[in-house]
Structure formats: structure tokens, C-alpha cells
Amino acid sequence: MTSVAMLSLWLLLGTSPEPAPTAPVEAMAVEAVDVAAEAAAAAAAAAPEVTGYRDATGSTLSHSRGLLRVTMRRDALRPLQGYWAVDVVLHNQGPKALPVRLSFQPSAGEVSHTVERRVEVGARQRVVVWLPLPIAWYSGQLTIEAAGLDPIVDTLYPDSDRSEPVLVLGTPKSFESAVDVPKNEDAADSLLAARFIEDLVDAPRDLALYAGFRAVMLTGEPSKLPAEVWAALESYVMSGGRLVITRPARGLETYLPLWKAGSSPTVPYGFGSVVSCATPGLECQGLVREVLSRDPADPMGPVNPVGIQPHMSMGSDLVPLLSSARAPLGRFLLLISAFALLAGPGAWMLARRRGPLAVLLAVPVVSAVTCLAIIAWSVLVDGFALHTARYSLTWLDGARSRAATVGLGAWYANLSPEPLKLPVSTVMLPPVESAGELADMDWTGGLTMGSGFVPSRTYREWGEVAVVPSRIRLVAKREGDSVRVQNALGAPLEEGFVRLGGTLWRVPALKEGEEGTGTPEAEPEADNVAHALVSRAFEAGVERRLWGAVQSFRADLVEGEFIARVGGPGPMPSSSMPAELNGAAHLIRGEVRP
Template sequence: MTSVAMLSLWLLLGTSPPPAAVAVEQAVAEAEDATEANAPNGYRDATGTVDSVTEGPLRVTMHGAVLKPQRGYWAAQVVLNNSGSQALPVRIAFSPAYGDTSRSAMRHVEVGPRQRVVTWVPLPVAWHSVTLRVDSPGLKPIVESLYADSDRFEPVLSVGTVSEFETSTGLTKTGERDEPYFSIRFLDAKDAPRELAAYVGFQLVVVTAEAAAVPADVWAVLEAYAATGGTLVVTRPSRDLRERLPLLPEAASTQSQYGFGQVWRCLESKFECESLIRGGSVGIEAYQRGVVIPLGMTQRWVAPLMQTKDPRPLLSNASTPVGRFLLVITAFALVVGPGAWWLARRRGPVSVLIMVPAVSVVTCLALIFWSVLVDGFAVHTSRYSLTWLDGARARAVTAGLSAWYANLSPDALHLPASSVLLPPPDLDDALADLDWTAGLTVGDGFLPPRTYREWGEVAVLPSRARLVLKREGDAPRVQNALGARLEEGYVRLDGTVRRLPALSDGEEGALGAPEPEPGNVADTLVGRHLGDGAGLRLSNALTPFSADLSEGGFIARLSGQGPLPSSGMPSEVETAVHLVRGEVRP
């Protein structure tokens, strides 16, 4: 029986409780008051610090100790001011302060005379502390150290000022010794980054600034962030919000599915905003972050996934040929063991000194020959992707995963700015040289020789891919204009579900007969081709993608390199599963 219950019992009996009971009850009340006092009651401002260094006409302002997400990249902001009369070409490079310091993330910028340029360089979250080097011809290099701010809870990114955030949500900044609900990084709307990589690692991005105060190119990247799996919270939705976020449904709703992600709108009060942001930033497990979770080399999965899933490589070339190795080792042991003893008795000890090195050389050459014969010098890959086709805006929203293996490192890979290459989370040895000058160029380290790698990819890219419907009497036909061979699929037409024929790119074919009991054919097709292997890595994207087809909607499975941004790299495809959803076009 608790102390409060015992005290109530004494009062019901009409007698005075003993002093010990009163003391216990007071201690419990004081403990409850202390617990309430230490409960989370606000946010922690993790925008970071600002420091400036001047060298000649160039003034460099650096933002350090900024909040970084749990995956992907954290964006380092560098402001360049040129007080001179001549344009200055500037190279900004970051390298990790610990580990493999030869890697770098850089950007080349030209600062005009008397111009101020705000530039961002996305850095992998595995880099907790970095060294910044700013070079410009004729000027002494500027070298500074910066570090990131990590948080055990899911961090929040806000586009807007502190006062706008507090006015919209009713949350206030906590004291230094108080426990916050979450940590937040504030970005000025006009200077916010224009690269998708700066946002995609955050589970929650809040827009508190007025819609008109956010530049159009910032809205474009925020829209791409939501479409590729993020949660965008708009605290002050404007009447023209659907023009900035075109995939929103016409009916007003607090939470709306948006491609692979969601858009939350505060439609009633600031208390609604507070509950939405608190709920979206607390209690997020590692396996729930992002639509793509690539597997690291050391297979460092979180416990729930290790208990229920099988994290084996997705590429057969990456599997060690244990049986062949045992056969070679056994043969080698027989030759240099009993074989050497037999040879020593027949030819003498000198022959053994010649035979053992010769057998070793032959064995090594055989292994090299076998590696070249089986793996060759090509890049091997397995590719999986999910794509939404937005025909009205001629674009494709893609989330996917590629597994890579090669005997020799390939050339640099160039990706557009509206795409993001996601490394395995918290894996230092999977990093590469990154050049963000024009999109992203991934250099050395992208695919080390004879090393299995997985990279996630999300992108919003222009696309003319479509499935054309041609009605010819009672036998409707479709033309494959999806850019790859159509292996199978379904379309909902006139209230019935029909099977798509297998078609090469540009080929036409008749639709199959209506399915008698179709059910949710999208969920069936996804479950059939994305099992525990690739489906585990893309599990957070499967739920919205597996929704039932609407009228005129189709889902198709394509083969080949697929719509992933990395499809331009020459490679031999071992496995390809590309699922595409969209609306048939007349």
C-alpha cells in the first residue's frame, strides 16, 4: 500500500496519522514537484556560434557548433565578403579532424567585387569535427576548426526566426540546466540552403516564416524534401500554399501524405503546432529515419532489425566464396604437406625449397586469374527503386538503393543538385571526396576496390516518362514510354483492374482482361519483389507506395539501370527491381 493510500486510510478512520506517515507523504509530494520541475518544457537553441576572419579584401564568417541530424549530411554555412574591386575565386574545403583526414568536401565560389555570398557545404554526419580551409589566389589560406552539435533526440530544423517560431508554437527556450523537448537549428529564410542534401537528413523541418518571405528556390527544395520522405511542418499556411506544394490534396487537412513524406499544417492554434512538432521529434527510432537505410560494411544494424531481418549483401559478388576457398586451401595443404614429404624422400630436401615457393606462386596466380575471370574489371551492381511520376509537372520522385562491387575503383560520379547520395549512417569508412560546386561530384572513396558498398539515393528529377493509353473500341491499348522495358504491372481503368503486358520501350500492347478479385495489386506487386533484403532498406517508403490504385493509376515494374541518379555510371546489373507509379496519359 502506498503512503498516500495509508494516509487516506487514517483519515477515514477518524484518527490522526502517525508522524512517520506524514513525513513519507510530504517526501512523496516533494519528489513529484521536483519531477515536474525537471520535466521537458521547451526547446534548446542549437543554431551555433559565429566567428569571422579577414585576409586582405576577403572576410570569411564561419558558423560552428551547429546542430546536425542523425543521418545524411549537416550543412556548414560560410559567408564570404569581398571588399575589393576585383572578383575573387575562392575554394572552400572541409576535411575530418580525425580518422581518414585525406577525404574532403569542397565547393568553388566566385565572389564579385564588393559582394556578399552565402554558401553551404553539406558534410557527412560521421564528421563530428572538421577543419575548414579557405583558399584564394594571392591570399594567405585561412584555416579554422569547427565542430557539430549532436543531440540524443531527433533534431528539428526551422526556416524562420526565433520569434516567429515561438509565436507560432508557444514554445520557449529552456534554461541551461533545464531539459528541453528537442534541439532546433534556425535558418534565415533568405539565406537558407538551396541543396536538398542540407535538409534530407532531418526528420522534421518547420517553416515559421511567412510564405512570401521564403524565396521561390528555397520553397522548391523544401517541396522536394517533403516529396522524398521528409516531414514538412508549415505553421502559417497561406492561401496559395498548394501552388508552392502542388501535391497537397484540395481538402484541408492537418496531416497529408506528400509523395514519400508528409506535410503538416497548423490550421487551428499554436497548441496544435506544439503537439505536432513535439510528436514528430521525440521517440523516433533509428530504423524509422528516412526512406532509405543503406547497409554499412560492418553491418551495424540497430537491435530490432538484427532480431527480425537478415542483413546479407544484395550482390552475389560481395559474398565470400567459402566453398572454393576451402577447396583451394585443402589442395594447397596436401601439396605442401604430404606432397613435400614425399618429394623430399624422392628428390631430396633441396627440391622442397624450390617446390613450396613455386606452389605458392601458382596458387596466388590461380586466385588472381579466378578473380579476373569471374568478376572482371566491370562495376557490378544491384539496383532497387520506387518512383512516383508527376506527369503534370514532368518530373519523377525517386527513392532507391544501389549495391556496388568492383575489382578496380571507377571514375568520379556526377549527380544533379536535386538528388542526394546517402551513405550508411555513422560509418566513417564509407565516405568519399565530395565536390558540391555544380551538383555533386563523388570522387575517390565512392567505391574502393574489392569492397562491397551500399548507397541510398533520393531525387526529384525532370522526366518525360509516361504510360500512354490508347482506346480503340472495347480493347484499350497502352504504349510504353517509361524509358525502360516494362516487365509487368497493373492499371485501374473504368473501375476495373487490368494487367499490363510486357513491353519494350516504345512498344504497344493490349491490356489484359479485368482481374476477377484484384484486391490491392500495388501491395501485392511490392511484396512480391521487395522482400527482407531490399525491402528492409526501403521499408519506410513501402507504406505510402503500396496504397491501392486510384482511377487511371498504374504501377509497373521496370528492368535495367532504372531512374536512379547514379544510372549514368557504366555497370553490369545483376538484379534490378524498379517500381513506378503514376497516371496513364491519353
């Protein structure tokens, strides 16, 4: 009964109405929340479920020049980060070896850099060549040149699907039977866009061509994958990738030496993880969905360098990591104010005393002096050295004498440095935001970064992913009630922890090659020294850029494991370039060596 009806009844009967019972505010709030939750659930149930996959393998185009037959893919799938791949099949039908050069230039109006690769195709040999291209390049011309033959030139475009891009080593049939996801031509309703490499022998051997995918699926027979491809896949997983194996076979540790079977289908592996689908169908589909699920607010990969943006000086997490790359606004403001006083009131006073001719002579002189002051400041303070700040995380695989490193480098120089030659299994990841922040790249026998790597007076950030041979280690052994530690990490050890004999030991600061004695660390149950060390090592902006790699370092130490912070340029392969170090923090984690 409403309040109006009750008031009318009171007037007729001449009695006072009883106050209507009112629900508590808390109960009303709970009821409102329940209604909202029911409405959200109904909306989710009414919305069509995103299912299926879109085949994004692309189409091929063939050319012939003399005895050389060339087949290239025109619209290869573009990952979210790093590089998209152009695969070219070169078939030399002649009796002599043929040197071939592949080069790619982005379309006019973007950038003028070139990516190239050289290969020699033997007599009557078929070779599959993969050319990594930065994802910021949405179109360009591929040129194939061979001695004595007319060049082949064609325009290529990547497939930039909005669905999650996934690289599948296997056939569409094996993928559908394993994951129970049907083919869907409508890209808007697809769970993922899949690039299939059906002939496993032709799969890429380069880490760069896997590094941009958040997930790589192996639906073919693991034993049919060549050893060179397995090496690239394992480097991909160690450096932060996710490998889904739909046909796990016995002896998987032969291909993935760090893999250990457990109760969970997802096994951590360095910075990444290996997911094995023991039962095809819905179970494997659920695992794939879990692998592909990502909070849009989280960064995409293990390392996410930031490109130059107008608001970089505004946000605390996006400021340049080098002080030399930030304009000295305070000093320049004083200099400009002095110039304004001399050119304004000073010129007026000079005109009254000396006449207009003196002003015509004085103003250009003052301008020249101001410009020379700015140039002198740049030369004396910045100099001509290459400035860098470097941050990295490294997993050590001591049993195989190698290291997986995910790093971030900030660079600035008045003059561009010489080309940087990097070893195989090293990838330099450019920022996603800008196509201009790239360089000439030569992928022949590794990666050579040429012009544009660090342009003159331009701030640059590059991510770095590498799995390289390494002999660095931390030696620790028990001596009675203490632990003796030797620093063989190749850099000064600033702080660290070792868990040995059921006790957590704090490692003292040690120079390279120096020995010291660890002290027992009082560790409350809720304390995690690895988590605390990560938080101390990286400031907010650096941690945000290394978000994907940092998370794997936060796990607590297990028996026989250590974590250490070292100084210097760090274990990244790009540390071979001479530079003035303006900031650094490097964390290394692995098993101690006796």
C-alpha cells in the same frame, strides 16, 4: 482467514473445514495485468514529461583577409542522416570579382577525403555558401582560399545533440508562439534540438542540406521565402521529408503544386508529407510531436544503405546485395585444402623420396601457384567491370515532367571507376555506420563523386535521392471494352496495373515503346495490387533498406493511377555510369497519360 487458522479451528471443534474458495486462473491473470497496467500508468505519470526545445543554432566566428570578410558557423546542428551544413558568409568589399574555394578535411585518424565547393563572389557582394559534410565526420578543418589572399583555416565541430534535430526556417519567437514549446537549456529534457535560420533569404538551396532531417519547420512568412529555397523544400518533401508550416497562407499550392487542402492537417506529398498548423498552440504542438514520433526499430529515412559490418554474412537482411562481393568460401576452402595436403603430407612424402632440398623448392612453388589461382579466379569471374545491383521507387509528376526517385545502389569493382557527375537536386546518401565509406565530393554545380565512391575490391552501398526533370510516362486510353497501353517508361515493363474507368487492368509485359492491351483484373475487396507488387519486387533485405519509401507505395491505386515494375538500371541519375547489372527492381507510380 488463513489456512493455518482454519486448521486450528478444526482441531478445536473437531469438524472438517470447508474448502476455501479459489479464484479462477483467468481472473487472477486479468487482475495481475490490471495491477501491472496501473503500475505502468503510475510510473508514467510520476516521470517528468519531456518538454521544451534546445536552441542549437550555434555560434559564429569572423575572419578578414584583405577586402574579404568571412563569417562561419562553428557548431552547426548534426541531423540523423546524410549531411550536416557549414554555412559561410563571404563579403567581398573590393571592386573586382573574387573566386573562392571552400574545402573541408576530417580530422587525422578518420579519413583522407575532401569535400569542396567553388564560388565566385562579385564586386561588393555578400554571398552565403553552404557546404554539405557527411555526418560521420565529427570534426575537421575548413579551409577558405581566395586568389592573392592568405588562406583561412579553422577547426569545426557539429552539434551532435541526442534530442531530435529539427531545422526551423524562422525566428525562435515565431517558433515558440506557433508550437507553444518553451526554450529549455537542459538537453536531456528537451523534446527537440532546433537549428534556426532567421533570415529566410539565407536558407539553403541544396536538397542535401534538408534530406537528413526528419522534419523541417517553416515558421516564417511563406511569401518571404525565395523561389530557389521553395524549390529545394519541395524536392525535400517529394523525396520523403516532412514539412511543417505553422503559418499556412492562401495560395500555398503556388509553392507546393501537388498540395491539396483537405480535412486532415497532414497531406501526403510524393514520398513525404506536408503538415499545416491552422491553429497555433497545443494543436500545432501535438502535430509536431506526431511528426517527430518514431519507433526506434524503424529506419531513419526513406533509404538507409548498410555499411560493411562483421555480421553482414550472418544476418539474412544484412548480406551484401551483390554475389560478386561475397567471398566464394566453398571454392576457396577446396583450394586451401589442396594447398594444405600438398604442403603437409605431400611435402613429407617428397622429403622421403627426393630429400629436404626438394621440399625447399616445392613449397614456394605450390604457394605461388595457389596465389595465381586465386588471382586468376578474380580476373576471370569478377573481371574489371563495375558491378552493381539497383533498386528504386519513383513518383511521376507528369503535369510538370519530373520524377522523384528514392533508390539504393550496391557497387563492387576490381578497379575504382571514374568520377561520377550528378545533376542538381541529386543526393548520394552514405551509410551511417562508417566514416570510411565516403568519397571526395565536389558540390560545385551539382555533385561530383570522386575517389572513394567505389574503392577497389570493396563492397559499397549508396542511397540516392533525386528530383529531376523526366519525360517518362505510361500512356493508357480506353478503346471500347478494353484499354490500350503504351510503354514510355524508358525501360522494359515487366508487370503493372492501371485503374481506369472504375476497373483495374493488368498491364502485360512490354518492351520500351511497345503497345499492348490490358486485361481486366479480378480484384477481391481485400486485395491491394500495389501492396502485392511491392512485396514481390523487393526481397526482405532490400525492403528493409528502402523501408521509409516503400510504405508510401503500398496504398491502393485510385482512378487514373498506375503502378509498374520495370527492369534495367532504372531511373536513378547514377545509372549514367557504365556498369554490369547483377540485380535490379524498380517500381514507378503516377497518373496515366491519355
